[in-house]
Amino acid sequence: xxxxxxxxxxxxxxxxxxxxxxxxxxxxxxxxxxxxxxxxxxxxxxxxxxxxxxxxxxxxxxxxxxxxxxxxxxxxxxxxxxxxxxxxxxxxxxxxxx
Amino acid sequence: xxxxxxxxxxxxxxxxxxxxxxxxxxxxxxxxxxxxxxxxxxxxxxxxxxxxxxxxxxxxxxxxxxxxxxxxxxxxxxxxxxxxxxxxxxxxxxxxxxxxxxxxxxxxxxxxxxxxxxxxxxxxxxxxxxxxxxxxxxxxxxxxxxxxxxxxxxxxxxxxxxxxxxxxxxxxxxxxxxxxxxxxxxxxxxxxxxxxxxxxxxxxxxxxxxxxxxxxxxxxxxxxxxxxxxxxxxxxxxxxxxxxxxxxxxxxxxxxxxxxxxxxxxxxxxxxxxxxxxxxxxxxxxxxxxxxxxxxxxxxxxxxxxxxxxxxxxxxxxxxxxxxxxxxxxxxxxxxxxxxxxxxxxxxxxxxxxxxxxxxxxxxxxxxxxxxxxxxxxxxxxxxxxxxxxxxxxxxxxxxxxxxxxxxxxxxxxxxxxxxxxxxxxxxxxxxxxxxxxxxxxxxxxxxxxxxxxxxxxxxxxxxxxxxxxx
Ligand code: SF4
Ligand code: SF4
Numbered sequence: 001x002x003x004x005x006x007x008x009x010x011x012x013x014x015x016x017x018x019x020x021x022x023x024x025x026x027x028x029x030x031x032x033x034x035x036x037x038x039x040x041x042x043x044x045x046x047x048x049x050x051x052x053x054x055x056x057x058x059x060x061x062x063x064x065x066x067x068x069x070x071x072x073x074x075x076x077x078x079x080x081x082x083x084x085x086x087x088x089x090x091x092x093x094x095x096x097x098x
Numbered sequence: 099x100x101x102x103x104x105x106x107x108x109x110x111x112x113x114x115x116x117x118x119x120x121x122x123x124x125x126x127x128x129x130x131x132x133x134x135x136x137x138x139x140x141x142x143x144x145x146x147x148x149x150x151x152x153x154x155x156x157x158x159x160x161x162x163x164x165x166x167x168x169x170x171x172x173x174x175x176x177x178x179x180x181x182x183x184x185x186x187x188x189x190x191x192x193x194x195x196x197x198x199x200x201x202x203x204x205x206x207x208x209x210x211x212x213x214x215x216x217x218x219x220x221x222x223x224x225x226x227x228x229x230x231x232x233x234x235x236x237x238x239x240x241x242x243x244x245x246x247x248x249x250x251x252x253x254x255x256x257x258x259x260x261x262x263x264x265x266x267x268x269x270x271x272x273x274x275x276x277x278x279x280x281x282x283x284x285x286x287x288x289x290x291x292x293x294x295x296x297x298x299x300x301x302x303x304x305x306x307x308x309x310x311x312x313x314x315x316x317x318x319x320x321x322x323x324x325x326x327x328x329x330x331x332x333x334x335x336x337x338x339x340x341x342x343x344x345x346x347x348x349x350x351x352x353x354x355x356x357x358x359x360x361x362x363x364x365x366x367x368x369x370x371x372x373x374x375x376x377x378x379x380x381x382x383x384x385x386x387x388x389x390x391x392x393x394x395x396x397x398x399x400x401x402x403x404x405x406x407x408x409x410x411x412x413x414x415x416x417x418x419x420x421x422x423x424x425x426x427x428x429x430x431x432x433x434x435x436x437x438x439x440x441x442x443x444x445x446x447x448x449x450x451x452x453x454x455x456x457x458x459x460x461x462x463x464x465x466x467x468x469x470x471x472x473x474x475x476x477x478x479x480x481x482x483x484x485x486x487x488x489x490x491x492x493x494x495x496x497x498x499x500x501x502x503x504x505x506x507x508x509x510x511x512x513x514x515x516x517x518x519x520x521x522x523x524x525x526x527x528x529x530x531x532x533x534x535x536x537x538x539x540x541x542x543x544x545x546x547x548x549x550x551x552x553x554x555x556x557x558x559x560x561x562x563x564x565x566x567x568x569x
Contacts, residue, residue, distance in 0.1 A: 002520070053520040054548075058343065058561055061549030066522075 005052045009045045016041045023085055027092045037081030043074030141532065148531035149413060151437025157398055158436045161305070162467060165484030168391065170308035171319070172480045174492040175254050175387070177211060182317040184212035193476035194493055211493075214500045219354070221503040227556035228350025229504075232563070237351045237504060241358030247365050248386060256311045256320060256388035260369035263327045263383055265376060272379035278432040285431065288374050289336055292367040295419070296337035296412060298399025298434040302330040302425065306398070307390040328381040330425035332433070333390070334371055335399040337412065337419045338363040340510070342518045343565055345418055346558045348507035349456065349498075357420070357505060361386065364422035371424045382426040392421035400434040403441035406488040407451035407460055407509035411441040413527070416515030440531045441515070445488065447539040450546075451509035454553045457498035459491045460509060512551040514542060 020034055050066035170176055177183050177190070184191065191211055199206045219238065223231050245251075249259030257263045275281035282299055289297035304322075311320040320326070344356035368384035375382035383389070393410050396402055402412035402419075409417035442465070452460040463470060468483040471491050480492055499505045510516055517523035530541060545551055552558075 050522050053522050057518045057520055059549050065548045 001056055002053060005049055009049055013041070013045060023089075027085070027089050029085060029088055033081045033084035033088060035081075036077050037085060040074045040076070040078030040081055043070050044078065045074075047071030047074055142528070145528035145532045148440065149528055151400065151413070151439045153400070153435040153437050155435065157303075157394070158438050159394075159397065159404060160486040162484045162486075164467065165305065165482070167305055167307055167309045168482060169310060170254070170256075170312040170388070171310075173254060173308065173312075173387075174480050174496050175252065176312055176314055177480065178215040178496055179212075179252055179254070179314045180312070180317060181212055183312075184210075187479070189476040190479055193474055194497075197472070197477060198497075209497060209500075211496070215496075217503075218500060219351075219504055227559040228347050228352055233351040233355075233559075234504075237354035237358065239358075240355030241361070243362035244358055244365055244386075247362060247369065251315060253361055253387040255315060256313055256385075257325075258313075258315070258388075260365050260372075261384045261386060261388060263325075265327055265381055267373055268376040268381065269379050275430055278430055281428070281431040282434070285334060285371065285374075289334070289367060289371055292370045293338065293363055294336045294367050295339045295415065296401050298335045298396065298401045299431055300333055300335065300395060300399040300433050302333050303395075303398060306394040308388070311389065327383070328427045330383075331427050331429040332425075332431055333395050333399070334424040334426065335392075335396050335401060336364060336367050336371065336422045336424070337396070337401060337415075338367065338422075339415060340418045340420060342418065342516070343558070343562050345507055345511050345516070346555075347562050348511035348553050349502055349504070350554075350559055351504040352559060352562055353507040353511070354504045357507065360420035364420045368422035368424050375424065375426050375428060378428075380426050380428040382424050382428075385423040385425060389425060390423065392423065395423055396421050398436050400437040403437075403439050404487055405441055405451070405513065405515070406445040406449065407513060408488065408490050408492075409510065409513075411439070411445075411513070411515050413439055414519060414524070416513050416517065417510045418516045443535060444514075444530060444538045444541075447535055448514060448542045450512045450514060450542060450551055454508040454512035454551070455495075456502075456506065456508060457494040459494035459498070461488050461490055463488075508553045511553050514545040514551060517550070 017038070020038060023029055024034055047067050047070035050070060051063040054060070054063035054066055171180070171183055177187075191209070194211070195206075195208055198209060219234070223229060223234060244253065247260045248255060249262075251258035255261070275284060285299060286294075286297045307322065309322060311322075311325075312318070313320055338360045340353075340360040341356040345353050347353050365384065365386050368386070372382040372384040393404060393408070396410045396412075397404055402410040405411040405417060407417060410419070410421065411417055412419050446464060449462055452458075452462045461470070465486045465488055467486055469478050469481040469489040469491070471489075472478050477493075481489060495506070515527075526541065530538065533541070
């Protein structure tokens with residue numbers, strides 16, 4: 001089960017890095033939104049791996065605490081990073097319209 | 099120069115100045131990212147190294163001149179099991195009862211080390227999770243193999259069953275190991291195959307041996323010089339694992355089952371290593387809790403560090419292990435070095451075992467040179483002196499076992515080092531070895547917050563009895 005979790009986390013991580021890289025190239029993004037988004041996604045995946053491991057060892061409370069302590073900041077960072085990326089994308093498309 | 103030309107020149111200059119500023123900023127950014135990455139890698143490398151333990155040339159616990167080897171007659175389980183010793187020392191029972199009366203006059207019931215011990219694990223079933231017929235049967239079954247292997251004797255019995263001192267199956271031709279280092283690896287390879295989770299080899303050290311030894315079944319002292327069949331040179335220390343979900347039910351009777359089972363595995367492996375060595379032409383004797391004290395031998399063999407709870411805390415397993423030994427006259431072997439893993443410093447701030455101890459046997463204080471719970475010689479007869487460690491009152495522990503009608507294990511189950519083998523625990527371990535003391539106090543709180551180490555939890559009993567679905 002843990003092996004499958006790592007496999008999926010690897011896939012999601014790879015995909016996320018690819019998308020962030022593409023966005024950077026396309027909109028010439030600065031490091032801040034990329035770092036925020038990347039760290040957020042990293043934290044969410046960390047929380048997911050923590051949760052699965054804690055459930056497998058039979059400590060559901062550790063799973064929920066892990067999701068809360070690592071997952072929540074992860075979501076906040078990702079959302080904020082995504083907003084900055086969206087702003088940058090809007091600016092760049094406005095620039096190209098002009 | 100015309101004004102237009104001047105403008106042109108400035109316009110030409112501005113982008114290149116900007117470019118220079120940008121590339122400086124980029125350089126700084128990359129520099130910062132690189133430094134951050136290097137710091138993370140370096141910290142990780144330090145953590146990985148520390149997790150393997152810091153090797154020491156000497157035994158890593160301080161001793162002073164008051165230290166003396168322990169007389170096995172003063173070992174608590176031996177005393178509890180021996181009629182003759184109880185008759186010889188009524189003052190010990192008297193002194194213990196005085197303490198019980200003083201500490202809790204309302205609930206005081208006279209206690210007798212020997213008489214009460216006779217009825218151990220045979221009382222009525224209780225109407226509580228973990229204390230029914232199913233749980234008792236599991237515990238008795240768990241211990242049965244160890245008892246059979248030890249000829250029906252207790253874990254402390256010398257020269258009994260697999261631990262017999264008779265040198266059967268000893269061959270005349272002595273095998274020549276390629277090198278001391280190879281001898282070390284060969285023995286450990288055999289131990290791994292037989293089922294050991296850890297194995298270490300150390301010099302025989304008289305400081306850790308019982309002297310004299312004592313056979314309860316014969317009610318007689320045994321001497322190293324007159325009775326033991328050879329002069330041991332080396333001690334092989336073997337560890338087996340206790341089941342995490344079973345231990346988590348502590349102090350329910352289920353945890354007894356995994357204690358007994360791990361004992362059975364430990365003595366089985368020690369017996370097999372004994373025959374392995376005899377077949378190589380070396381004399382050997384297997385030992386469970388007899389001959390010498392397991393904890394210092396395990397520490398000397400680099401397998402772990404002494405914890406507040408009096409157990410050896412082993413990386414990745416914590417105190418959830420059982421230890422057996424093999425004494426041998428093989429000398430041509432490389433000894434493992436003692437190692438410290440930051441446990442002593444963690445224990446100073448943790449105290450979860452002391453919090454969870456139902457008999458208050460475990461000290462909340464720091465390491466001392468001797469027991470601080472009493473100065474009465476009739477009370478502290480079983481305590482060691484002259485060694486800087488956490489001194490606990492094993493008599494109170496023994497009393498709780500008897501009251502519980504099974505052993506306890508709370509101090510194992512509650513320990514933050516006792517975790518199953520999952521990546522997130524190894525990550526926390528790595529963090530703990532590099533973090534300073536105040537972080538340890540925080541980690542203890544986090545351990546509680548995350549729901550680890552609860553004892554007396556009926557849910558864990560129910561969960562244990564569902565695990566069969568997975569087999
Ligand atoms: S086994 Fe139980 S009673 Fe004994 S020291 Fe540990 S926690 Fe205390
Ligand atoms: S519970 Fe805490 S204080 Fe006790 S042995 Fe384990 S780490 Fe040390």
